[in-house]
Amino acid sequence: MTFSSAPVVSVKQTTIYQEGNAVLNDINFDIEKGEFVYLVGRTGSGKSSLLKTLYADLPLLQGAIRVGDINLKNIKDSRVPHLRRRLGIIFQDFQLFTDRTVAENLFFVMRATGWKERSKMKSRLSEVLIRVGLGSVSTKMPHQLSGGEQQRVVIARALINEPVLLIADEPTGNLDPEVADGIHKLFQEINNSGTAILMATHNHQLIKDYPGRVLKCTSGKLQDSKLESFDLTESV
Numbered sequence: 252m253t254f255s256s257a258p259v260v261s262v263k264q265t266t267i268y269q270e271g272n273a274v275l276n277d278i279n280f281d282i283e284k285g286e287f288v289y290l291v292g293r294t295g296s297g298k299s300s301l302l303k304t305l306y307a308d309l310p311l312l313q314g315a316i317r318v319g320d321i322n323l324k325n326i327k328d329s330r331v332p333h334l335r336r337r338l339g340i341i342f343q344d345f346q347l348f349t350d351r352t353v354a355e356n357l358f359f360v361m362r363a364t365g366w367k368e369r370s371k372m373k374s375r376l377s378e379v380l381i382r383v384g385l386g387s388v389s390t391k392m393p394h395q396l397s398g399g400e401q402q403r404v405v406i407a408r409a410l411i412n413e414p415v416l417l418i419a420d421e422p423t424g425n426l427d428p429e430v431a432d433g434i435h436k437l438f439q440e441i442n443n444s445g446t447a448i449l450m451a452t453h454n455h456q457l458i459k460d461y462p463g464r465v466l467k468c469t470s471g472k473l474q475d476s477k478l479e480s481f482d483l484t485e486s487v
């Protein structure tokens with residue numbers, strides 16, 4: 252039997268734009284299956300713009316990007332849902348529907364991504380909630396949960412379709428340090444079970460505590476700790 256060793260993400264000679272302005276120039280990197288990669292850089296250095304380009308919220312205007320088997324160059328609108336099913340996307344603010352229970356929040360995503368059978372949806376709901384360390388919250392409303400629990404629900408939602416890559420933009424930015432640490436440990440566990448993670452963060456301590464590969468946005472370029480060493484302290 253042969254296994255594909257193609258990278259989960261491949262970015263080649265790509266320039267990232269915001270409103271016609273180049274934010275990052277001629278960037279190149281791959282992310283392999285199961286890798287944990289931090290994305291750092293000062294505010295406004297282009298982290299979110301890069302992540303948005305990966306999930307086709309910003310168009311790819313110059314260069315070549317592949318996410319799994321999907322080519323982002325000239326991607327059709329109709330293919331974007333397929334791309335987003337291959338990714339799990341997690342933001343700092345929890346972005347749950349506040350007027351729906353946890354179960355309804357997750358069922359919404361399942362229906363939007365083609366799930367139909369109620370029994371399978373229910374069993375997937377239980378699986379992903381257990382996976383993020385939440386047992387019996389499915390009938391609760393988001394406001395009945397703590398910030399850390401809400402972020403766990405968001406992570407559960409991101410895991411529904413077994414993504415090849417989790418993209419997380421400052422996922423612990425709004426949480427107390429202790430709660431943030433628990434969430435970060437969860438990301439490590441998910442990563443240990445084979446899901447690649449690309450996480451934008453300003454939290455230097457986190458990278459010290461849980462070392463990993465670092466991509467750094469600086470002066471319109473992207474540095475890669477796999478290829479060169481650099482000082483983290485002035486970038487986060």
Ligand SMILES: Nc1ncnc2c1ncn2[C@@H]1O[C@H](COP(=O)(O)OP(=O)(O)OP(=O)(O)O)[C@@H](O)[C@H]1O
Binds near residue numbers: 292295
């Ligand atoms: N919607 C937008 N329209 C126009 N320019 C934008 C938009 N969003 C961001 N920019 C600009 O693009 C550049 C990169 O911003 P981006 O949000 O990618 O940085 P960032 O590194 O994620 O910052 P932060 O750490 O504050 O989240 C900045 O100059 C910013 O002002």
